[in-house]
């Protein structure tokens with residue numbers, strides 16, 4: 379009975395303040411979308427880091443068919459050239475900077491490529507012989523990249539030496555900056571949301587002061603009096619959070635999955651499914667923001 | 683009595699010994715504003731179980747303040763308020779609803795919910811304290827009958843006269859069978875005939891065992907009812923008289939002095955004023 383009563387009160391409260399409730403939904407929706415966007419950028423960074431970061435710091439790509447670098451004048455890398463490079467890597471002069479290194483054959487490269495771009499259509503158009511073989515070097519000190527680069531760039535059979543970490547870090551710092559911006563916007567929007575929820579609850583409490591006054595007099599408990607108001611805010615905020623989660627999924631599905639992955643086929647984008655792990659966090663965040671802000675408002679404006 | 687079930691004894695968990703004083707004020711002072719005189723000034727009085735008492739006095743004399751203190755809507759600045767033997771200052775805030783379930787309240791302005799029917803207005807008081815649907819279905823018509831509103835269950839408040847609206851408010855106040863009914867000028871908006879009808883309802887509720895305290899300006903009603911009268915002036919009890927009239931038959935001497943005259947206890951005599959000894963109730967039924 380009491381539950382039915384509370385539900386009825388919530389329903390009438392939501393109907394009575396439709397415009398305020400809609401604005402709460404929209405504000406929480408927008409603010410949580412920004413929170414979620416920051417989360418998505420972090421997921422994307424982790425996705426990329428997860429594959430590359432600690433695995434490899436410097437890659438020495440060897441010549442393959444069609445390489446045009448100076449070291450590739452003799453065509454694709456020969457087994458002797460490869461042996462020489464390995465010997466050089468193991469020589470004390472170089473080995474002191476190297477933790478360990480691995481040789482990645484064309485087949486290995488293809489396998490990793492397929493893993494990395496499982497979400498991307500490019501996988502189907504690539505064959506193992508299009509991918510170069512390489513030595514993957516894990517540096518003791520990533521700052522010493524220059525030494526490896528100078529030693530190997532001019533060796534026969536080497537197409538190019540790339541410090542992948544540096545490339546990635548530039549990208550990651552851009553993405554981190556973007557997520558910081560998103561979080562700042564989200565912060566401002568969340569303040570808006572809290573203030574708006576507080577105002578809505580206050581108006582709602584004011585418009586129903588007659589009911590709550592009677593409830594108080596006949597001895598309704600604090601929970602029965604306050605719960606409809608709190609849940610009114612929480613429900614609106616949770617709807618906003620659900621919309622935000624849906625938007626993030628749609629961005630991952632349509633924008634990343636269908637558009638960006640075609641524009642940048644060689645980048646591993648997060649899948650729509652991965653964005654769904656943000657949804658519970660957004661729902662809890664939205665619900666608790668609304669709950670706390672309504673509770674504080676009611677403490678001041680609804681005497682019980 | 684047709685509505686035996688309205689008889690409710692305890693406001694809340696009572697100790698085993700019978701507590702006769704339903705409401706007891708012990709040297710209660712209420713100061714709202716430090717710069718003004720107290721709204722209630724060292725008030726001590728007892729209202730017994732089953733009693734009917736009028737609270738009279740000029741505007742601002744502290745009648746509503748008295749009722750608010752019983753409800754724990756406000757706290758006394760000093761002194762102690764006991765309701766059904768319980769010091770209300772000692773009731774923790776989460777137990778206050780339980781105190782209020784034992785007290786029904788009626789106001790001058792009815793305070794009905796305009797969109798709800800008569801039945802729903804009365805049922806509301808039961809819903810919010812979690813009474814089951816079937817109990818509500820059984821109890822509400824019974825209470826509406828007590829207040830004389832049979833057949834008007836489905837009307838909206840604006841389809842009722844003022845007197846009928848006040849009956850709905852009384853039904854709502856007593857539907858949870860409180861031990862005490864507080865009425866703050868319940869006839870303030872009604873004509874004399876309608877007011878007498880309301881008094882009939884309150885008297886009936888009182889006879890069913892509910893203690894009734896009514897603040898009023900209405901001298902006709904007080905004179906007609908011949909119940910206990912407690913008169914306040916500037917927050918001080920200047921008269922407490924059984925079976926009394928609105929105005930005292932003897933002149934009141936001084937504002938701050940409690941009268942020491944013996945009151946006329948004989949019904950054949952015209953009522954006289956005098957102090958009512960706290961704890962000595964003479965209107966036992």
Ligand SMILES: Nc1ncnc2c1ncn2[C@@H]1O[C@H](COP(=O)(O)OP(=O)(O)OP(=O)(O)O)[C@@H](O)[C@H]1O
Nearest residue numbers: 714715720721739740741742743744745746747748
């Ligand atoms: N909430 C409040 N804050 C400050 N002063 C108050 C408050 N409530 C009442 N007072 C003051 O306390 C005094 C007693 O007021 P109270 O309402 O008890 O009078 P009353 O006897 O009910 O008057 P009336 O017959 O007009 O209803 C008045 O002087 C009033 O101004």
Ligand SMILES: [Mg+2]
Nearest residue numbers: 745746747866
């Ligand atoms: Mg008053």
